[in-house]
Amino acid sequence: MLTITMAIFIPFLAAIFIPSIYKGIPRVNIGWFVLIIPVTLFIMLARNISAIAAGETYIQTIPWIPSAGIYFTTYLDGLSMIFGLLITGVGSLVILYSIYYLSARESLAHFYVYLLLFMGAMLGVVFSDNMMVLYVFWELTSISSFLLIAFWYHRKQSRYGAQKSLLITVTGGIAMLAGFLMLYAMTGSFSIRENIASVGELTGEALFLPALLLVLVGAFTKSAQFPFHIWLPDAMEAPTPVSAYLHSATMVKAGIYIVARFTPVFGGEPVWFYAVSAVGIFTLFWGSLNAVRQTDLKALLAYSTISQLGLVMSLFGLGSAALHAGYSANSVLYTQATFAALFHLVNHSTFKGALFMMVGIVDLNVGTRDVRRLGGLMSLMPFTFTIAVIGSFSMAGLPPFNGFLSKEMFFEAMLTLRHLEFFSIGTWGTWFPVIAWIASVFTFVYSMIIVFQTFLGEHQPDRLDRKAHEAPPGMLIAPSILALLVVTIFFFPNIIGQYLLRPAMASIYPSLAGEMELAPRILAWHGKVDTPLLMTGGVVILGIILYRLLQYWRNIYEIGPFRWNLDALYNGMLSFAERSSSLLTNFYMTGDLRNYLSYIFAFFLLAVGGSLWFTGGFSFDMSNDAPIALNEYILVFVMAAACVLMLFVRSRITAILLNGVLGYSIALFFVFFRAPDLALTQIVVETVTTGLFLACFYFLPEWKREKSAQPTKIFNGLIAVSAGVVVTVIALSVQGNKMFESISVYFENAYDLAGGKNIVNTILGDFRAFDTMLEVVVLFIAGIGVYTLVKLKAKKEERDVED
Amino acid sequence: MKINDVILQTVTKLVVFIILTFGVELFFSGHNDPGGGFIGGLVLSSALVLLFLVHDIETVEKGIPVDFKKVAAVGVLFVVGTGVGAVLFGASFLSQAFGHFELPVFGSTELATVVLFEAGVAMAVVGTVVTIMLSISEDV
Numbered sequence: 001m002l003t004i005t006m007a008i009f010i011p012f013l014a015a016i017f018i019p020s021i022y023k024g025i026p027r028v029n030i031g032w033f034v035l036i037i038p039v040t041l042f043i044m045l046a047r048n049i050s051a052i053a054a055g056e057t058y059i060q061t062i063p064w065i066p067s068a069g070i071y072f073t074t075y076l077d078g079l080s081m082i083f084g085l086l087i088t089g090v091g092s093l094v095i096l097y098s099i100y101y102l103s104a105r106e107s108l109a110h111f112y113v114y115l116l117l118f119m120g121a122m123l124g125v126v127f128s129d130n131m132m133v134l135y136v137f138w139e140l141t142s143i144s145s146f147l148l149i150a151f152w153y154h155r156k157q158s159r160y161g162a163q164k165s166l167l168i169t170v171t172g173g174i175a176m177l178a179g180f181l182m183l184y185a186m187t188g189s190f191s192i193r194e195n196i197a198s199v200g201e202l203t204g205e206a207l208f209l210p211a212l213l214l215v216l217v218g219a220f221t222k223s224a225q226f227p228f229h230i231w232l233p234d235a236m237e238a239p240t241p242v243s244a245y246l247h248s249a250t251m252v253k254a255g256i257y258i259v260a261r262f263t264p265v266f267g268g269e270p271v272w273f274y275a276v277s278a279v280g281i282f283t284l285f286w287g288s289l290n291a292v293r294q295t296d297l298k299a300l301l302a303y304s305t306i307s308q309l310g311l312v313m314s315l316f317g318l319g320s321a322a323l324h325a326g327y328s329a330n331s332v333l334y335t336q337a338t339f340a341a342l343f344h345l346v347n348h349s350t351f352k353g354a355l356f357m358m359v360g361i362v363d364l365n366v367g368t369r370d371v372r373r374l375g376g377l378m379s380l381m382p383f384t385f386t387i388a389v390i391g392s393f394s395m396a397g398l399p400p401f402n403g404f405l406s407k408e409m410f411f412e413a414m415l416t417l418r419h420l421e422f423f424s425i426g427t428w429g430t431w432f433p434v435i436a437w438i439a440s441v442f443t444f445v446y447s448m449i450i451v452f453q454t455f456l457g458e459h460q461p462d463r464l465d466r467k468a469h470e471a472p473p474g475m476l477i478a479p480s481i482l483a484l485l486v487v488t489i490f491f492f493p494n495i496i497g498q499y500l501l502r503p504a505m506a507s508i509y510p511s512l513a514g515e516m517e518l519a520p521r522i523l524a525w526h527g528k529v530d531t532p533l534l535m536t537g538g539v540v541i542l543g544i545i546l547y548r549l550l551q552y553w554r555n556i557y558e559i560g561p562f563r564w565n566l567d568a569l570y571n572g573m574l575s576f577a578e579r580s581s582s583l584l585t586n587f588y589m590t591g592d593l594r595n596y597l598s599y600i601f602a603f604f605l606l607a608v609g610g611s612l613w614f615t616g617g618f619s620f621d622m623s624n625d626a627p628i629a630l631n632e633y634i635l636v637f638v639m640a641a642a643c644v645l646m647l648f649v650r651s652r653i654t655a656i657l658l659n660g661v662l663g664y665s666i667a668l669f670f671v672f673f674r675a676p677d678l679a680l681t682q683i684v685v686e687t688v689t690t691g692l693f694l695a696c697f698y699f700l701p702e703w704k705r706e707k708s709a710q711p712t713k714i715f716n717g718l719i720a721v722s723a724g725v726v727v728t729v730i731a732l733s734v735q736g737n738k739m740f741e742s743i744s745v746y747f748e749n750a751y752d753l754a755g756g757k758n759i760v761n762t763i764l765g766d767f768r769a770f771d772t773m774l775e776v777v778v779l780f781i782a783g784i785g786v787y788t789l790v791k792l793k794a795k796k797e798e799r800d801v802e803d
Numbered sequence: 804m805k806i807n808d809v810i811l812q813t814v815t816k817l818v819v820f821i822i823l824t825f826g827v828e829l830f831f832s833g834h835n836d837p838g839g840g841f842i843g844g845l846v847l848s849s850a851l852v853l854l855f856l857v858h859d860i861e862t863v864e865k866g867i868p869v870d871f872k873k874v875a876a877v878g879v880l881f882v883v884g885t886g887v888g889a890v891l892f893g894a895s896f897l898s899q900a901f902g903h904f905e906l907p908v909f910g911s912t913e914l915a916t917v918v919l920f921e922a923g924v925a926m927a928v929v930g931t932v933v934t935i936m937l938s939i940s941e942d943v
Binding site: 063064676677680681684685687688691692694695696698699755757758760761765769772777779780782783784786790 | 834
């Protein structure tokens, strides 16, 4: 189906036109035009829900670089459907919200271009079946996230947060790329589906475990899992719609998507089970614990997002156990963990999106999001308060909100761990529900902080920048829709369960799909008071007590492990890298061209001359050489004379002209040897470079005889002479050794293959067009580089940027 | 960079057109004979460089009000675009097509997509060379 491929490219195409629409129609907010795109895509995808639910999948392949195994394959199944709907659905709401959130004075064209870039890239990640294509889109999401975090780039914190997120996620991305390449080395295919199909042969391979770990590093960095979670709180410098969209609803879930997508490949492996579930559960605990100490509402939500992502991650880890067991009563139990993970993934996007938008409204209206300065906003902002209550209570796991359902399922899944008989888990299995429960208590506490410290208590108008009032209706639409979803899903969870989650389960457990019903009915009340319900009750009781006594136990954050700071480690590593690289660079970048040339030639001597020496490549065979004619002797003499003279001339212009003699003589050689193309090129290049030389020459000072120490002179002379000798030796050896068959036969029928009689040009434009294309791009970059270096000198005094 | 040389200027006025014509001729002949986008572009840019050297920059910019950075950018777009274009027609990236067509004036003519590719190369070369030349010589 072509539409899925189109769905990826529509946002990119739209991004191209946004700046011109922005300039052309200044009276209408550009956001309204942008809004059309995600809404259209959402409807497009939604029309396929019933087909996907019936078990259909859509796949389309466009050959991209077939020789390298890279095909542009798009694949729509249950799992990518959920993510596709999240990306376009939350995307629509976020854009609707941004129309009111961002003032018209901001550079809106940039904002929406970045947002569309992200949307396209994210759709690319979830719809791509080819790992290389997926990787390209994966890094593109990091880049667009970087651009969006640094949207207010005049702030120092924004730039810091953007750099941090880019460094951490891209490092993870490269690890993942290495993992993909290892998978390719084992299976010979970049296609995820083909890798899944050949999973049986994989497990014994030596590269299997490294590939597994590297892919996980990529997933963990993107999804902000411990210890890579430190970038997410700093990413909150982005405008709030961006935080709602990228840093809670979609991009950070890309890592979870990768884990889900690769569960069929790696799932049966104990390492996968342990890594995913242990990292997930610890992230859940650590995130919720740290969220409680935050005073900035957005930082609190950031840690809460980290913690919730950990929850989903741990569930996927648990669910992978089902693949180890094969089909049995137990595996039914473990698939329920995955089901809960998918369900909570959807729920989290709804309530966390609403909460972020709510915080954005508060921030915009009163000018602060510090809970110590907020309070008593309930009567002033009743609608915002309602949204906050719905979002927070859902996050805390209370009925009648969707978070309650998935939280119950989470507890139930954790409890099944006690019965796990394989992976030699032993008593560790009992720890999982305990940690999960403790983390949920803290989740409850920070959810209460969001509601009660912001909206109840004493109103402090004098500590706020602006007078509090309700947000404009347009701004409330998007969070209200999400809040409505939170409630609706609670009452009708099985619509989502049957139409979205069941097909997704089938794509995570392709081997089990036919054998059992993977999607249970989601029930709010199981007909009896069971352990999960008791656990929820315990969470509420202990949570209320802890919230009440918050001021007495807050001091624990001052002690022990909370002082160990991963941020300090990151900053230390960064400044160490900067310091040592500038030390190293200053050591050899002396600013003297002659030094650089001697490095280059010395390296050349070592690498090329050295390998010639060690391989014994010298063998001169002059028997096949053509006789040397008189005119060639003359030309060689002229060139040699020009070279030697250049050493002794006094003025630059003479040196340039002598250099020109060399170039034109080479052109003459090409003429002698009947290579008109090369001769022409050489002549014109020589002419143009001489012109450029003259232009530069104008700015250079008088040419003075440079004084240097005798040993330096001898050393430089030695390098120069030996470089010449090595080149000569290579030229002679190449002629003497015919190690490969000539490939010129291939180009001889150029006229039939490429329609041109000039073989040189058919090679340039057709056979090796990829090289030419990249050369042209490099040439252009070099030109722009010269231009920017010369023209755009930093004008410091005009910048409005914090240093 | 101002050189007042009447003879050079007069000769240049004539020679530039010869060079430009030669450049275009090289560009088109490149398919079957020596020439092509790269050489054609270089010859064209050498004509421009000559103009800039003989006259001062302001005069030439008044006569040829073209932003050469954009020329280079459009050239790169052409080169990459022919590659992407091939994908749109179901061929693999950068495949070139050619065929023989009956045209009113020219008779049976060979048309090839590689011309677009080569035009892109030529534009990129001209744009880049002139951009570098201008950046350096304007930097006072």
